Amino acid sequence: MEIEILGQEDNPLLHRTEVDFEIVHDDATPSRLSVRDSLAAKLDKDSEEVVVHELDTKFGMRKTRGRAKVYDSPEEAAEVEHEYMLERNKIGADDEDAEAEEAE
Secondary structure, X not given: OEEEEXXXXXXXXXXXXXXXXXXXXXXXXXXXXXXXXXXXXXXOOOHHHEEEEXXXXXXXXXXXXXXXXXXXXXXXXHHHOOHXXXXXXXXXXXXXXXXXXXXX
């Protein structure tokens, strides 16, 4: 899987960078989490700081275009993003599991 960054736009008010990218893949469309991890590695960020919003693959093509938001910290992501986006990207899931175990 190869990732090419098509564009980046800084958003200092929300402490993030908005990234447009394209993935060339050999098999089926990669999962959101594998894209998140690969994009984080390419941008030299922690995977908890990357929120993949959109993946779009045209039928029969081996290219996927997407949008992601790269935050300065996981706390910034948790403060700004919707809960369902955090769940889709598995951000903060470990913290919630630990809190649930402590409550029992």
